[in-house]
Amino acid sequence: MKKRLCYLFMALLTMAALGGCAGGTEESSGDKSSTESVTDSNAVQTQNPSTEETVSEEPVYGGSVVVGIQQDIDSLDPHKATAAGTKEILFNIFEGLVKPDENGNLMNAVADGYTISEDGLVYTFTLRDNVKFHNGNTVTVEDVKYSLERVSGLLDGTPLISTMSTIQSVDIIDDKTVQVTVGSANTELIYSFTAAIIPRGSGEDAAADPIGTGPFSFVSYTPQEGIVVAKNSDYWQEGLPYLDEVKFKIVNSPDTALLDLQGGSIDIYPYLTDSQANELKDSFQILSAPSDVVQALFLNNAVEPLNDMRVRQAICYALDKDSINDFVAGGNGTLVSSAMLPTLKDYYVDLNDMYGTGANIEEAKKLLAQAGYPDGVDLEIMVPSNYEFHMQTAEVVVEHLKAAGINATINAVEWSTWLDQCYNGRQYQATICGITSDMTPGYLLNRFQTDSKKNFINFANKDYDAVYQQAFSSLDLSEKAEYYKQLQKILAEDAGTAFIQVPPITIAMDKELAGYKFYPVYVQDMSTVYYVK
């Protein structure tokens, strides 16, 4: 399930940057400047993928860690889990034919290689020898066929992962080779093959425990308490994992998380706020990297007064992103004016000059007057209250808008309400949330097509739709990148939405641990974490 979004909180938490950030962002204990190295988006882009560990101590095998997580598991079925907070954990238990690495590239996992036909319609995967499920059985081509047919809906007519519904057939060529035929060529489809490979029939077996091929095997799950996984000693990657056991413990609130860290009942906590990080920096290692979330003040293009482009532009001018970054992200956010992550550097175009990163109150007032609102307008900003980061941002944004004569108010709602009214119902004026990316650039842009089911801002621009279609069907990567840049420009010129920043993600880790890797997607990879002696 690579596609997901607007998991705000998670959003914050989400890991790092495509294009590689493993090296420079991983800093060791208590370093005061630990978060400063990633303030600049350029710094991230130029980072060397090779891991320059600052910790020179020898890794020790064994041991157990407790990782604090913020949300309960929504499903133990890797194909049905939708919450980013669940998928980050299941990453340790399940693997696809391919899986993401920490640089945002794909590496072979259950497959040891694949080819894609010229026309982009046929994918041929060769299985890796002797990959074992946690139940001891070797992965066979039947298991792969079963898993792919299950996610694509070929099994029972219900696709579980939307991008995979394009699969037309899965054919077994020999006992090492599987051929997948798809309906339309899409250069980004290969990322969907990160979908978990599970034992044949396990999706229907009523009492099945989750069984995968990942570095850790499932031990137990208790609602509201957490999930326990143990080392998979048959794991195909030599030498991994280091730890014998990992407990993912559900933490009630950011405040109790802080107490739990100080009291020693959590070893790793990946979702620190800036002030918490400062409080913990003496007793914990604080690591930081850009997240894979684009935070924005999303504007509903279909309602008054936002259906007037000039009002939306006025809002873009009125926002003082620099101060939002300082107030809410401790200066560690990466300011953006486009839906693309700067770390997808081949596709990103820097549009920060269009409306400026500071406040331009005069221009905002002028545009409002032109739109027929010389005395200002009212604006209600709906914010999901469980996302502290967005709530704080909203408070700052309201002040900025007031200065330009836009009388903004915050309507804090529950997450369920937000999903229902704002995201699905589109009954709102403006909202602050974050869109979590998957590893593909197309994912960040396809929602703004007029007819997209995910177009919750009701953006409507025919040129955009046309260019997106060209981008989608293009098989040439540099041509595709050009189209993507064009799309970002159209979106910004129309002020479809007021983009703000890519927030940082900050984790606290026990000083005796090392090897934590930030990923450009939302995962907590525990296989490389180890104790130092």
Place this chain on the structure above:
Amino acid sequence: MKYFAKKIITLIMTLFVVSVAAFVAFQIIPGDVVTSILGTEATPEREVQLRAQLGLDRPPIERYVNWITDVLKGDLGVSYRYSKNMNEMMPVAELIGDKLPVTLWLAAVSLGIIIVVSIPLGVLWARSRSRVADALFSVCTQVTMAVPSFFLGILVTYLFGIILKLFAPGGYVSYKEDFAGFLGYLLFPAISIALPKVAMTARFLRNSMLTEMKSDYVRTAYSKGCTDRRVMYAHVLRNALMPVVTFLGMIIAEIVAGSIVVEQVFGLPGVGRLLISSISTRDFPVVEILILYITFVVIFVYFLVDILYRVIDPRISNR
């Protein structure tokens, strides 16, 4: 007998009305359980499938009737939200059965603390003739009663957990794994619950004792030569405890039903915390049963208190 029949009918009626009210509330509040489960990325087919699977494609009245028929048959249904394993959802009975011991033990430990501390304290307070002690007690009880329980919980965590290191915050161990450790961890949340109640009970007992001390039988006891001590413990305390017992009954109902806030603060996986998270995920089967459970506990404990009154003071049943 007529009295019992009347009480039981009232109980059933109340539970029914509460269940309807909870169901209606769930229809009215915004937020849809299917979108809440599937998030933002579900395929339309999966949405339709899940809606049918949960029976949400049926009209509300039919859903309510189906639900209550199942409950009357003893089938509490399955949670919308919590998985049991890869393909099954957690039965509500199992889910709540797993969490209930946490809340009940928390209530038991709290009650133990309340009784052990508040009764001697109340007696001491009633006996002390010193105005200073009186004022001191008064201030202490006022303060503990006024502090909100979540704040008290945080203070307790900070003082005993972080400064004195008597327990590890968040270091909850399941009662299934290590019962002694479980009780040890419960001690501190229990203190947070007990503190304000101790103040109330002590105050209540003291007032009750002061009233009793003015009674005729006290003078009689003194005049037949009883010692101060004997008058106090054999006569006054005994009589003064009667209303306190019923007061404790109400406190039990309050704790069993409402340790919600303290469970949140201490990260205890009890029914209070389950209720909160189930409401926010619109997990109707779980919420409905929890609400019925809380209603039942409150009514039942008050019922017991009523009976107790009758046993203690037969005059009441004659009315």
